[in-house]
Amino acid sequence: MAIRKILLETDPALRKKSRPVDKFDERLHQLLGDLAETMHHANGVGLAAPQVGILRRVCVIDIGEGVIELVNPEIVYESAEQIEESEGCLSSPGEYGIVPRPRKVVVKYADRNGEAKELEAENLLARACCHEIDHLSGRLFKDLAIRMIDPDEDDGEEE
Ligand code: NI
Numbered sequence: 001m002a003i004r005k006i007l008l009e010t011d012p013a014l015r016k017k018s019r020p021v022d023k024f025d026e027r028l029h030q031l032l033g034d035l036a037e038t039m040h041h042a043n044g045v046g047l048a049a050p051q052v053g054i055l056r057r058v059c060v061i062d063i064g065e066g067v068i069e070l071v072n073p074e075i076v077y078e079s080a081e082q083i084e085e086s087e088g089c090l091s092s093p094g095e096y097g098i099v100p101r102p103r104k105v106v107v108k109y110a111d112r113n114g115e116a117k118e119l120e121a122e123n124l125l126a127r128a129c130c131h132e133i134d135h136l137s138g139r140l141f142k143d144l145a146i147r148m149i150d151p152d153e154d155d156g157e158e159e
Contacts, residue, residue, distance in 0.1 A: 001030075001033040001034055001036070001037045002034050002037065003034070003037055003038050003041050004034050004035075004038045004052040004053075005052065005053075006038065006042060006047070006051050006052060006090050006091060007050075007051055007052065007053055007091060008091055008092070008093075009089070009091045009092045009140055009142070011053075011091075013050055013053050013055065014050055014051065014091060014135070014138065014140065015138040016050065016055050016138050017055075017136070017137055017138055018048075018049060018050050018054075018055045018056050018057045018058075018135075018136040018137075018138075019055060019056055019057065020056075020057050020072045021056050021057060021058060021071050021072055021110070024071070024110070024112060024113055024114035028058070028071070028112060029112055031049060031054060031056070031058060032058065032060060032069045032071075032112055034052070035047050035048075035049065035052065035058070035059070035060045036060045036062070036067045036069075038052060039060055039062060039090070040062070042090050042158070043158065044090045044158045044159055045061065045062060045063050045064075045124070045128050045158070045159050046059060046060065046061040046062070046128045046131060046132045046159035047059065047060055047090060047132070047159070048132045048133075048135035048136060049136075050135055050136065050138070051090060051091050051135060057071065057072045057073065057136045058070070058071050058072075059073065059132035059133070059135065059136065060132075061125070061128045061129065061132060061159075063124050063125050063128055065125075068119065069111065069112055070107065070109040070119075070129075070132070070133075071109055071110040071111065071112065071114075072109060072110050073107050073108070073109035073129070073132075073133050073136070074107065074108050074109070074133075075105050075106070075107055075129070075130065075133060076106050076107070076108050076118075077104075077105060077106035078102035078104070078105045078106075078130075079102045079103045079104040079105070080102075081102065081103045081104070082100045082101060082102055082103065083100070083101060083102075083103050083123065083127070084098050084099070084100045084146065085098065085099070085101070085127065086098055086099075086149055087099040087101075087127065087131060087141050087145070087159065088141070088158040088159065089131070089140065089141050089158060089159055090158050090159065091140070092140070092141075092142065093158070094151060095142075095148065095151075096148070096149040096151075097141060097142060097145030097146075097147060097148040097149060098145060098146050098147050098148075098149065099127075099131075099141050099144050099145050099146070100144070100146060101126060101127045101130045101131075102126060102130065103122060103123065103126060104120070104121065104122045104126055105120075105121050105126045105129055105130060106118060106119070106120050106121075107119045107121065107129050107133070128159055131159045132159060141159075
């Protein structure tokens, strides 16, 4: 595994649409391992492949309960109930905004071996799923933030 360079929000790669994974091979496993190591090194709770310049539908999440690897994730359910919380991004260091997100989501995805899985996520985990899956469509949290937070006011999780 290796720590990869995290691209900043101004990098055009972060605005591109990522392509689905079709080969569940050693190269994918390497990418997943690198994403997890890079996320942990940066003290983030999530990291998506386009943030390291790889335009594939791959992301990792760890809200402190272990690494979840999501390949080709799709949100198939989101609760009508939303929560407005502070959110940040490893591609926008030091910046946080209040972003409304569904309180609960269900995500369909493939694991590293291509096996179909489903994840029910609530609260911070649901927020992390929405944030990372947005990256795969070139969407950033600032696009959805209802307001940005003064740096002295609060800090949230960086994803
Ligand atoms: Ni992010």
